Amino acid sequence: MSGLGELDRPGMPESPGAWDERSGEWTVGEASTRVRVEGDMDTSARGGAEAVPARRQPASPRRTAADPVKALMHRHRELCERAVDPLEIAAGLEAHGVTDRTAARFRHRDVFSLAEEMFARAARDEEAAPTPVLDTALEVRTGWVLLTLLPGVLGTATAVGMRLTHGQARPFVAVAGVLAVALAVRAVLSRGPLATTDPTPLGPAPHAPGIRTWTYWLLAYAVLGDGLLRAAVAGGPDGLPDGAAHGPWPVATAPVLALAWACAPAAWCAHLFAVRARRRLAASRGLAEFGDSVRPLLLGTFALYLCALAALLALCGTVLGESAAYAQTVTLGALLLLARLLTTHGFRHAPAIVLTAAATAEATALGTVFVGRLPGCGFLATPVETLVESWGPGSVPALVCSAAALTVLVHAARALTRASAHARADRPC
Structure with a gap:
């Protein structure tokens, strides 16, 4: 034993004895003559022994320093108590900035192995253990599959009703159909894979107002915007006459009907993405590995939805005898799907900003045409008029929605490939 170790033993008598490491006592001769050290206080030897001065013993290291995982x-603590599997702990740690490099300081190769140890060591109530809900999951899945078809059915009924009615009855049919489709879409967004849930064990994401309002504006522009812009560039409109579908301000029915039917493939693609991402989260052994495996899945699911939307758009345009308007409708559908995926997984702020910017850009483009009629303001309408004359009125929403969809796609490729976006095991898929 080194000399420093000898100095650390307080009050060591000159007579031979034995040092008890466990009790911190020096035993001299018989068991009755012992000296105990308690903090900085001087104690007396038992059995009448003289008082032995006690030196200050160095503070022992805290237990948390020797056990960093416990710290x-x-x-x-709240994350460990609420987690139902190690994946939620891994996602929560990743959301708090813990990386594989940070996990190495806790003597683990990655965040997943660190989460497994934390999950194994966390104290849990047996009553809080999750119970299997296979039958309920099957019922919920059947319910949302049938529910996703409802907007398309109601939209088709509205289009047929508008074709069969004329005069004053037609506006009432249109308003009733729009309200019915809006309620059906709201029901689709409240259940199933497109429903907004709490994606991480960190608590609900902050509410971002305005998503629903600007979505309605974009859909309304898809129905009325191209006809209004064409009429505005031509010098009108002077009014909305009876039989608006055949007047100077036509109503585009095929794009909105295709988007209504596209609620079904959107929900199915969201379900496919969520299920496959959860499986890859369980199989991955690192955050970088998980991100690299989920990114192609996201792009493939996105491409699958675009193909389904294009097919529905071609079918609706053929049946209704209208222009399919592929560019503006496909880009709008892509923007709405990506925004909903981000919102569903808890990222509400970015979709709200992008949807607001897209709706504002469309309104500005339409407003500049009318403002350009004022004396001395004709130059304001020149860019939009040139674009409409060269590529048609659908070029304005196509450019706006494609730029917005590309921005959201770049953000989704970063946000939806994080483990914290797929942490919840009770997501209704």
């Missing part, structure tokens, strides 16, 4: 568990 990390204490810091994320």
Whole structure:
């Protein structure tokens, strides 16, 4: 034993004896003559022995320093208590900035192995253990599959009703059909894969107002915007006459009907993405590995939806005898799907900003044409008029929605490939 170790033993008598490491006592001769050290206080030897001065013993290291995982568990105690599997802990740690490099300081190769140890060591109530809900999941799945078809059915009924009615009855049919489709879409967005849930064990994401309002504006522009812009560039409109579908301000029915039917493939693609991402989260052994495996899945699911939307658009345009308007409708559908995926997985802020910017850009483009009629303001309408004359009125929403969809896609490729976006095991898929 080194000399420093000898100095650390307080009050060591000159007579031979034995040092008890466990009790912190020096035993001299018989068991009755012992000296105990308690903090900085001087104690007396038992059995009448003289008082032995006690030196200050160095503070022993805290237990948390020797057990860094325990300290990390204490810091994320609520996360460990609420988690139902190690994946939720891994996602929560990743959301708090813990990376594989950080996990190496806790003597683990990656965040997943660190989460497994934290999950195994966390104290849990047996009553809080999750119970299998296979039958309920099957019922919910059957319900949302049938529910996703409802907007398309109601939209088709509205289009047929508008074709069969004339005069004053037609506006009432249109208004009733729009309200019915809006309620059906709201029901689709409240159940199933497109429903907004709490995606992480960190609590609900902050509410971002305006998503629903600007979505309605974009859909309304898809129905009325191209006809209004064409009429505005031509010097009108002077009014909305009876039989608006055949007047200077036509109504585009095929794009909105295709988008109504596209609720079904959107929900199915969201379900496919969520299920496959959860499986890859369970199989991955690192955050980088998980991101690299989910990114192609996201792009493939997105491409699958675009193909389904294009097919529905071609079918609706053929049946109704209208222009399919592929460019503006496909880009709008892509924007709405990506925005909904981000919102569903808890990222509400970015979709709200992008949808607001897209709707504002369309309104500005339409407004500049009318403002350009004022004396001395004709130059304001020149860019939009040139674009309409060269590529048609559908070029304005096509450019706006494609730029917005590309922006959201770049953000989704980063946000939806994080483990924290797929942490919840109770997501209704």
